[in-house]
Amino acid sequence: MDSHLQSYLVLVMVTLATFMIPTFAQLTPDYYDKVCPEALPTIKSVVKQAIIREKRIGASLLRLHFHDCFVNGCDGSVLLDDTPFFLGEKTAFPNINSIRGFEVVDEIKAAVDKVCKYPLVSCADILAVAARDSVAILGGSQYWYQVLLGRRDARYASRDAANVNLPPPFLNFTQLLANFQSHGLDLKDLVVLSGGHTIGLAKCSSFRDRIFNDTNIQPKFAATLRESCPRVGGDTNLAPLDASPSEFDTTYYKALLYKKGLLHSDQELFKGDGCESDQLVELYSKDPYAFARDFGVSMIKMGNMKPLTGYLGEIRYNCRKVNY
Numbered sequence: 016m017d018s019h020l021q022s023y024l025v026l027v028m029v030t031l032a033t034f035m036i037p038t039f040a041q042l043t044p045d046y047y048d049k050v051c052p053e054a055l056p057t058i059k060s061v062v063k064q065a066i067i068r069e070k071r072i073g074a075s076l077l078r079l080h081f082h083d084c085f086v087n088g089c090d091g092s093v094l095l096d097d098t099p100f101f102l103g104e105k106t107a108f109p110n111i112n113s114i115r116g117f118e119v120v121d122e123i124k125a126a127v128d129k130v131c132k133y134p135l136v137s138c139a140d141i142l143a144v145a146a147r148d149s150v151a152i153l154g155g156s157q158y159w160y161q162v163l164l165g166r167r168d169a170r171y172a173s174r175d176a177a178n179v180n181l182p183p184p185f186l187n188f189t190q191l192l193a194n195f196q197s198h199g200l201d202l203k204d205l206v207v208l209s210g211g212h213t214i215g216l217a218k219c220s221s222f223r224d225r226i227f228n229d230t231n232i233q234p235k236f237a238a239t240l241r242e243s244c245p246r247v248g249g250d251t252n253l254a255p256l257d258a259s260p261s262e263f264d265t266t267y268y269k270a271l272l273y274k275k276g277l278l279h280s281d282q283e284l285f286k287g288d289g290c291e292s293d294q295l296v297e298l299y300s301k302d303p304y305a306f307a308r309d310f311g312v313s314m315i316k317m318g319n320m321k322p323l324t325g326y327l328g329e330i331r332y333n334c335r336k337v338n339y
């Protein structure tokens with residue numbers, strides 16, 4: 016073969032390999048085992064302490080991972096503050112005055128960087144592990160699942176992308192499903208991941224329309240909620256997403272059977288007409304093992320959304336800022 020052609024082919028192959036390796040690198044459960052075996056136990060211990068201080072923080076950490084993954088993949092972008100170059104996701108409509116837990120993420124990051132002696136653990140992985148640990152702490156070991164790791168952190172965030180990609184609570188079933196499908200998730204993922212609403216709280220402004228206008232709501236339940244969430248005012252008053260907002264359990268699904276879903280989007284999953292979504296809600300309402308198993312599977316699926324791996328992205332020193 017002509018030597019020019021040969022060197023040209025080598026160049027093409029090297030270039031292809033350079034670009035393909037990171038694209039196809041897979042997340043693995045043992046990513047930090049050799050380089051920093053203390054990383055995961057450290058995250059768990061900080062999450063545990065934070066939950067002891069304030070039970071709700073577990074819910075907030077779970078939601079952060081969801082809001083991270085649904086906007087350009089699980090790349091820690093949700094944690095970035097605004098810069099002169101971009102408006103971040105924190106001020107997007109679904110996030111502003113609503114997502115929380117950033118101080119705990121900072122605390123985790125400082126603790127892992129100290130124990131690993133170097134910033135090895137990405138902020139995106141911290142969110143994935145903190146979400147899993149929160150679920151297992153608030154639900155018990157049956158809700159534990161193995162998190163896949165090796166994500167790297169984005170150098171960019173987009174408020175517009177967050178506004179487009181995060182589902183608002185007034186969507187109907189068809190719209191919720193379309194949103195999940197646009198992220199490569201299916202109907203079962205939608206029903207089981209919405210089970211994340213078995214923990215945490217929502218603001219009056221997130222469920223006011225439901226308690227004043229929806230018809231598929233239990234009347235007494237709606238009346239009680241209207242006491243702390245009036246037609247006008249009280250926007251930031253909080254209500255629990257289910258009757259046991261500090262326990263990761265099947266209470267959320269049981270409530271849906273009685274038209275006691277807090278958000279309009281929650282009740283959309285159970286209409287009582289026997290459709291596929293109804294059947295899943297019924298199953299999870301009576302089978303915590305099925306819920307635990309399927310929740311773990313769907314969380315891993317969500318956690319696999321467009322991660323940055325290999326040479327893409329970076330390992331941030333500070334989860335709120337890109338490195339330089």
Ligand code: HEM
Nearest residue numbers: 074075078081113182183184208211215216217218221280
């Ligand atoms: C299906 C579409 C979803 C919609 C429309 C939705 C919407 C909402 C809304 C409106 C709130 C209350 C925010 C506030 O009032 O400040 C909320 C809270 C929450 N969401 Fe979702 N969500 C969805 C899916 C999920 C998923 C997939 C997860 C996790 C797997 C999740 C986890 C949470 C948690 C844990 C809270 C409580 C957070 C806290 O107390 O700080 N949500 N969600």
